[in-house]
Amino acid sequence: MGELWPVPDVLAYLAGRWRTERSVRDLAGGLEGRFEGRTSFDALDGGGLVGRESGAFTWQGVTRPAERTLRYEPGSGPGRVDVRFADGRPFHGLDLSSGHHVADHPCAADLYRGEFTVRGPDRWRTVWRVGGPAKDLLLTTDYLRETPDA
Numbered sequence: 319m320g321e322l323w324p325v326p327d328v329l330a331y332l333a334g335r336w337r338t339e340r341s342v343r344d345l346a347g348g349l350e351g352r353f354e355g356r357t358s359f360d361a362l363d364g365g366g367l368v369g370r371e372s373g374a375f376t377w378q379g380v381t382r383p384a385e386r387t388l389r390y391e392p393g394s395g396p397g398r399v400d401v402r403f404a405d406g407r408p409f410h411g412l413d414l415s416s417g418h419h420v421a422d423h424p425c426a427a428d429l430y431r432g433e434f435t436v437r438g439p440d441r442w443r444t445v446w447r448v449g450g451p452a453k454d455l456l457l458t459t460d461y462l463r464e465t466p467d468a
Contacts, residue, residue, distance in 0.1 A: 321417075321437075322417030322418050322435065322436060322437075323417045323436040323438050323439065323442075324414075324415055324417045324436075325397060325414035325415060325417060325436055326396060326397055326415060327396045327397065328390075328396070328397055328398065328399050328412060328413075328414045328415075329366065329367055329390065329392065329396075329399060331414065331436075331439075332359040332367055332390060333359050333360075333361075333367060334358070334359060334463060334464070335356055335357070335358045335359075335463070335464040336356065336357045336358075336359075336461040336462060336463055336464060337461070337463075338353070338354070338355050338356055338357045338371060338373060338459060338460075338461055339352075339353070339354055339459070339460050340352065340353035340354075340457060340458065340459040340460075341457070341458050342375075342377070342455065342456075342457050343455065343456045343457075344455055345454040345455065345456055349378065351375060351376055351377035351378070353373055353374070353375045353376075353384060353459075354373050354374055355371060355372050355373015355374060355384070356371070356372060356464070357369055357370065357371040358370050359390065362390075362391070365391070365392050366389060366390050366391040366392055366399070367389075367390040368387060368388075368389055368390070369387065369388045369390055370385070370386075371384075371385060371386045371387070372384070372385040373385075386404075387404040388401055388402065388403065388404065388409065389401070389402040389403070389404065390412075393411060393413070395415070397413055397414055397415030398411065398412065398413045398415070399411070399412045400412075401421075409423055410423045410432065412434060414434065414436055417435065418433075418435050418436070419433075419434040420432070420433050420434075421434070425450075426450070427450045427451050428448055428449065428450030428451075428452070428453050429448070429449055429450060430446055430447075430448050431446065431447045431448075431449075432444055432445070432446045433445045433446075439463075440462060440463035441460070441461065441462050441463070442460075442461050443458065443459065443461070444457075444458075444459045444461075445457070445458050445459075446458075446459075
């Protein structure tokens with residue numbers, strides 16, 4: 319699987335544009351979907367970044383536009399951030415100083431467990447396992463930094 323890439327300053331690492339590819343697997347029903355698009359991490363007034371993801375999500379043969387926005391605010395150290403939803407509600411902490419982090423987010427009766435792995439200066443991955451009474455999902459997202467001329 320490769321070596322981990324420690325990130326001493328997570329905000330500096332994330333800043334910029336990333337090609338984003340996600341597989342979504344419904345483990346209970348055996349269905350699979352795919353998201354393809356881009357994520358841009360741009361400066362927030364007052365510090366931090368806003369992460370804007372946009373692209374196309376295909377589920378059961380139907381492709382639709384999809385987007386989401388998260389806020390990445392400075393945490394307790396340069397390798398740490400507090401990730402929040404666009405409306406400011408807390409989502410999870412993120413510490414990439416070792417190149418690897420696991421975060422939990424309880425949501426009603428469901429638990430979202432995210433594993434973040436940095437593989438190099440221009441690539442990282444998240445794997446979210448979502449479990450609960452109504453959900454049994456696995457979401458794997460690969461991020462590849464775009465070059466300025468991409």
